[in-house]
Amino acid sequence: MLASHHRLTSTAAGDLHSHRRRPPIFFTKPRRFSLISSSLSDKQNGAASTSETAILRTHNARSAAVLLRHLSSHEDRNPDEENLGTNLALAEEDKERVLEVSLQIRRTPQFPGSVYINSSSPASVLRGNDTNSGEIDEEMLIKALEIRRKVTADIFKEAMRKVKFGITYTDNMASELSEFLDYVIIKAVSMKKFPEFSQSSYNHRARAFIDESQVVPLIRWLKHNSLSYRQIGKLICASNGDLGSIRRVVEWLKSIHVKGRFIGVALTRAGRNLLGQHLEDFDEIVEYLEENGVRRDWMGYVVSRCPEILAFSMEELRARAQFYFRMGMSKNDFGTMLFDSPKVLGYLSMEEMNEKVAYLKEFGLDDEDIGRLLAFKPQLMSCSIEDRWKPLVRYFYYLGISKDGMRRILTLKPMVFCVDLDSIVVPKVQFLRDIGVEEGAIGNMLSRFPSMLTYSLYKKIRPVVIFLLTKAGISQKDVGKVIALAPELLGCSIANKLDHNVKYFLSLGITVRQLGEMVSDFPMLLRYNADVLRPKYRYLRRTMIRPLQEVIEFPRFFSYSLEERIMPRHKIMVENRVNFKLRYMLASTDDEFNERVEEAVERRRSFESR
16 A cells, blocks of 8 residues: 555656646647637637637636637638637737746746746747737837836846845835936947847846946945935936936035935935036035135035025025125124024025015114014014915004004014914914903003013913912902013013012012012012012111011012112101101102102101291
8 A cells, every 4th residue: 555655656746747847838738729729620610619618728718819819810700709809808918928028037937737928939929919010019119118117127126135225125215216217228228239238138238237337335325324215216316327426416515514314305405406516616605605604514504404505506696695785784694694594595586585575664674674683583584475474464453553563573573473373373362361451452462572472372371370370369350460561471480480489478478368469569570580679678677667568568669779769768768857658759750759858858847846
């Protein structure tokens, strides 16, 4: 039994070996060939049998269609044949497959029972299926070109994998280099005229050109300089075959301190191809900027944020710089402005720049004011007039802010004209209404303290209001009045300013309720530094010998200067032996105070005489 099993295994292995050694042809079974021959003869006699066609092996149907079409190309076609359209479609598919197999780098692996087209079939099949051999099939040429592109991409990927690039990065890189791969196809075809490549295959020529161009080492070098595969693809395709220009420009950018991750941005966003320009033109631009206030160590930052500068001619660059110099801007201010916002020089067109300056002049600003304004906040030039400025101005008019108020806002906090109206300004104005600020006071409040519009509503403004309600003792009906009278409180730090002042007043013996009344009467009380408050209170209690109640009734006492107002007037009162409350002592002019002292002295003398 074991011997018989051994013989069966040996026989099967021998059959498999002999089957593998057979040459791969279209039809390998005798029964299959006889069936096709009989079917063909029946077809020629006009008596095709649908039952015989139905029992054909389906995986050889394409090969059968090709052979039938080839043998019957010069015979009369049967008008009643129902499968003619199917056979034609199969023939077209076989054309594509033959063409693809002929251009593949590696042949499809063979295995027992496999059926495929051999290397000798393309020309015969294409000739046999082409009814008009003298005409060019444009569709087939397009398909052939696509196949050639796939083959070239595979050759490129193979070169990438040889130097240990990853599969994903290789596929992504090949997808970005479609134009360069077309250039490789053209060069590989043109290399056939050289004697050393006259007898070589296309694959060999394409591989030789890719190796000669050194594109793979260039990709590795650019990747090492922090360029993404998309940026590398754009650069290589924009180089027009001159890959050495990429290295030259990249090295020049590194010489002016452009960081690696911004090199690709500078090259791909410059507005035009920088690879075709001379490095001397770049040096001239850098020298001009250095002469006008841009420091050398700032140059990389400026070029990284606005690479369009490198695409300008010297005439255009000088015209843009003179636009700012005509507004009275100095060279130092010009250099600082470019460092703060490099886009003001190269991002906008001259028409847009003139239009924005003309719009700012409508608020009563002259050229010098605008020059100082842009030197302080150059981001204004990046804002849109229609989308940002005009809606904000209409909303300010609705709140009652006059043109003078808007000029004040532009002068004090020009950043307000750069913020978004719907998401930043409107919610803060609505919050002011909710806490009780009167409608007519909002406009005056914003023009007095425009910085409030740049604060965070949930991280800055709301916490301050909650602190005033809970820790400072301000009632809910008075908090709106306090904020309207002293909006500067919203800019104070809770931990470093407000909390320290509240603790100081409570340490004097003032209750929370009394402190709330004091702040409601004089909201600026919480903005003073405790180091300024202590000497005044010490002088009040130790020298003037006044009770704490007078400070609670007149909290504005802490707003007056100790050396220039409190001490001189107290000295006058002591010399004339008169005494006034703090309100009448301090809240008057010098003339009114002297008149009040004379009246008090006269009353005292009259009383003493009686």
